[in-house]
Amino acid sequence: MSKNKLRIGVYGLTGCAGDQLTILNCEDRLLKLFETVDVRSFLMAKSDNLEEELDIALVEGSVSTRSDEESVINIRQRTGSLVAIGICACFGGIQAVFTEPEEWAKQYEQVYGNRSVSSNAALQSRPVKAFVKVDYYLPGCPIHKEQFLALLSRLALGSTPEFHRAPVCLECKWQENDCLLNKNVLCLGPLTTAGCGAICPTCNLPCVGCWGPFEEANCWSEWNLLLDKDYDRNIIMQKMKSFSGTGFIQFFNTMKKERT
Numbered sequence: 001m002s003k004n005k006l007r008i009g010v011y012g013l014t015g016c017a018g019d020q021l022t023i024l025n026c027e028d029r030l031l032k033l034f035e036t037v038d039v040r041s042f043l044m045a046k047s048d049n050l051e052e053e054l055d056i057a058l059v060e061g062s063v064s065t066r067s068d069e070e071s072v073i074n075i076r077q078r079t080g081s082l083v084a085i086g087i088c089a090c091f092g093g094i095q096a097v098f099t100e101p102e103e104w105a106k107q108y109e110q111v112y113g114n115r116s117v118s119s120n121a122a123l124q125s126r127p128v129k130a131f132v133k134v135d136y137y138l139p140g141c142p143i144h145k146e147q148f149l150a151l152l153s154r155l156a157l158g159s160t161p162e163f164h165r166a167p168v169c170l171e172c173k174w175q176e177n178d179c180l181l182n183k184n185v186l187c188l189g190p191l192t193t194a195g196c197g198a199i200c201p202t203c204n205l206p207c208v209g210c211w212g213p214f215e216e217a218n219c220w221s222e223w224n225l226l227l228d229k230d231y232d233r234n235i236i237m238q239k240m241k242s243f244s245g246t247g248f249i250q251f252f253n254t255m256k257k258e259r260t
């Protein structure tokens, strides 16, 4: 281990481990990667994992339990930079689907009853940034390995990683696709962060939003457009909630107020 190498750790909170698997899936480039950086902790890749100071921590998954919360606070205290990888870490993922706090408490009671849970109690799922400072975000469900390698190379060279600041529609245009919305298909491209290369619309399938909410998304515009196309309000809502985690909370809250 060289003192000059970046010390990195890869961690998983509540998620499917797909982002960690994507890193492992770098296959031929993985050995080179492990030579370039000093991997101090990566439970899925090695057994001698050390809980010590890091330069970069890559964190997958949302904070959904008390032990997730303790882990992410501990990781933040030990690392120079923290990168949220995958939409669970970036936005909360499917498990952070928009739910009223009272509704969540009701669901919790249905599952656990009145029993007190002494350790690792479930929390209403939230993205990493709800608990600690996040320096960089690498969305995707799962992340794209080329984008991961590009991010790590940038950080290893001491430069700032570049991110997509556009919706999926932009990449869809680059592919010269006919817009699915014009064919009355419920596509969430305008609300979704670019990065996947618009894979689904290119295959004539609508975007369901798996790269997470685009920060400048105009939810009202998409909502009204889909209503004009005679889509049912509940269907639109369900689609918009699926992958947006905590990203569109403001929109859903405004919507709720307007309906009461």
Ligand code: SF4
Pocket (backbone or CB within 6 Å): 168, 169, 170, 172, 173, 177, 178, 179, 180, 181, 182, 187, 188, 189, 190, 198, 201, 206, 207
């Ligand atoms: S097909 Fe979907 S992603 Fe492509 S331009 Fe239309 S709305 Fe956007």
Ligand code: SF4
Pocket (backbone or CB within 6 Å): 168, 192, 193, 196, 197, 198, 199, 200, 201, 206, 207, 208, 209, 210, 211, 212
């Ligand atoms: S659902 Fe949308 S964001 Fe996800 S891969 Fe398909 S086009 Fe990309």
